[in-house]
Amino acid sequence: MDNKQLTRHISGQFNAELEAIRNKVLAMGGLVEQQLEQALDALGTLDVELAQKVIEGDHRVNGMEVDIDEECTRIIAKRQPAASDLRLVIAISKTIADLERIGDACVRIAKAAMEKRSNNQQPLLVSIESMGRHATRLLHSTLDALARMDVESAIELHKEDAKLDKEYEGIIRQLMTYMMEDPRSIPGILDVLWAARAVERVGDRCKNICEYVIYYVKGRDVRHVSYEEMEKD
Amino acid sequence: MDNKQLTRHISGQFNAELEAIRNKVLAMGGLVEQQLEQALDALGTLDVELAQKVIEGDHRVNGMEVDIDEECTRIIAKRQPAASDLRLVIAISKTIADLERIGDACVRIAKAAMEKRSNNQQPLLVSIESMGRHATRLLHSTLDALARMDVESAIELHKEDAKLDKEYEGIIRQLMTYMMEDPRSIPGILDVLWAARAVERVGDRCKNICEYVIYYVKGRDVRHVSYEEMEKD
Numbered sequence: 001m002d003n004k005q006l007t008r009h010i011s012g013q014f015n016a017e018l019e020a021i022r023n024k025v026l027a028m029g030g031l032v033e034q035q036l037e038q039a040l041d042a043l044g045t046l047d048v049e050l051a052q053k054v055i056e057g058d059h060r061v062n063g064m065e066v067d068i069d070e071e072c073t074r075i076i077a078k079r080q081p082a083a084s085d086l087r088l089v090i091a092i093s094k095t096i097a098d099l100e101r102i103g104d105a106c107v108r109i110a111k112a113a114m115e116k117r118s119n120n121q122q123p124l125l126v127s128i129e130s131m132g133r134h135a136t137r138l139l140h141s142t143l144d145a146l147a148r149m150d151v152e153s154a155i156e157l158h159k160e161d162a163k164l165d166k167e168y169e170g171i172i173r174q175l176m177t178y179m180m181e182d183p184r185s186i187p188g189i190l191d192v193l194w195a196a197r198a199v200e201r202v203g204d205r206c207k208n209i210c211e212y213v214i215y216y217v218k219g220r221d222v223r224h225v226s227y228e229e230m231e232k233d
Numbered sequence: 234m235d236n237k238q239l240t241r242h243i244s245g246q247f248n249a250e251l252e253a254i255r256n257k258v259l260a261m262g263g264l265v266e267q268q269l270e271q272a273l274d275a276l277g278t279l280d281v282e283l284a285q286k287v288i289e290g291d292h293r294v295n296g297m298e299v300d301i302d303e304e305c306t307r308i309i310a311k312r313q314p315a316a317s318d319l320r321l322v323i324a325i326s327k328t329i330a331d332l333e334r335i336g337d338a339c340v341r342i343a344k345a346a347m348e349k350r351s352n353n354q355q356p357l358l359v360s361i362e363s364m365g366r367h368a369t370r371l372l373h374s375t376l377d378a379l380a381r382m383d384v385e386s387a388i389e390l391h392k393e394d395a396k397l398d399k400e401y402e403g404i405i406r407q408l409m410t411y412m413m414e415d416p417r418s419i420p421g422i423l424d425v426l427w428a429a430r431a432v433e434r435v436g437d438r439c440k441n442i443c444e445y446v447i448y449y450v451k452g453r454d455v456r457h458v459s460y461e462e463m464e465k466d
Contacts, residue, residue: 059457062456062457063457065456066454066456066457069454070454073319073320073323076309076319077315077316077319080313082310083310086306086309086310087306090306094330097327097330172423176419176420176423179412179416179419180416180417180419181416183412183413183414183416184413186409186412186413187409190405190409221299221302221303223295223298223299224292224295224296224299
């Protein structure tokens with residue numbers, strides 16, 4: 001085997017390793033998406049068993065984070081990637097931290113689904129579920145943008161979070177009215193409040209992941225940068 | 234200059250670079266600690282000007298995160314660190330993300346300090362301030378453990394977060410009583426609730442940073458690992 005062949009061989013193996021962690025992060029994203037959907041299903045139908053399943057499933061998300069993170073470190077140490085390869089590894093290692101936290105949000109939502117609710121709290125849960133479905137679509141599209149490293153979609157989706165924030169503000173106002181009308185319901189409604197907040201945070205995490213896609217493609221850190229500046233680039 | 238000298242020279246420069254990012258992350262930690270103290274001062278005295286100052290100061294925290302993160306990437310690309318050097322860079326790049334989020338928590342606390350409060354909400358703010366001082370001490374000791382890469386302290390501090398969580402639960406209960414007694418106060422108290430939650434999150438962030446110290450020293454990822462397992466190691 002001559003030297004050139006060897007180089008190609010090593011580089012081919014390196015490519016395979018990069019491809020493998022890309023696939024792993026997408027698989028982790030798929031699992032988190034499923035957790036989010038099931039948590040919302042549980043909330044919508046007050047299905048305690050399903051909620052329990054989501055809570056128990058969180059350790060798989062955590063395990064994937066640790067696993068992929070180790071793999072990223074191993075690649076950096078062994079392959080000494082530069083330029084876009086290094087950016088890919090960094091983008092992935094940041095993405096999994098956000099995915100893990102979306103996993104925690106799913107647990108929070110599932111916990112709200114496990115509380116006994118009076119009938120008059122039903123409309124509240126419907127609002128949260130609907131906001132949650134919005135967040136699920138945002139997560140799905142974000143993972144799509146990540147899979148295709150599609151910077152245009154990432155910029156579009158980055159803006160989508162603001163809509164979710166508006167929806168969240170509306171729900172908080174709604175929750176306040178409920179609490180003021182029936183103060184005895186306050187402890188139960190606080191759970192719903194945490195669930196709403198968890199859904200809102202899913203949007204923030206998606207926004208972060210979009211920033212990593214932009215970082216990978218453009219080589220520029222756009223955290224704390226305004227849309228105007230982002231689009232100008 | 235012979236080859237050996239050159240190597241020593243390069244390595245000396247590399248050490249200086251590692252030392253420089255270590256110092257930068259500690260400086261960032263110092264700034265965040267100051268932000269947290271001032272946010273709590275503002276909450277304790279309802280000092281709107283000081284609260285405003287904290288809110289405006291957050292962009293400096295953000296700027297430091299982006300700056301140090303770039304420096305970490307540059308070191309990985311240029312120096313191709315391995316073993317403990319690589320772990321140091323990774324630990325730092327994760328630490329700054331948590332510090333940045335503690336910065337966001339300070340903004341949240343400062344915002345609660347800016348609202349007009351009736352006198353009967355004063356005791357609530359005192360509770361949050363006291364919990365906040367606890368969190369500040371925890372942050373200070375965590376940064377200390379980080380500066381000395383002291384794994385024993387890191388393990389001890391890691392447990393401290395549970396105490397903060399207990400304090401937080403007590404405050405939430407207290408907040409609920411207030412809301413139930415005077416439903417009109419609910420909107421104002423929700424701000425206090427967010428501030429309490431922000432303080433509680435500071436503890437979680439400190440716990441994360443302790444995990445990075447353990448990771449750096451022991452070379453082991455202890456996220457999602459129980460204390461028993463951690464101490465057995």
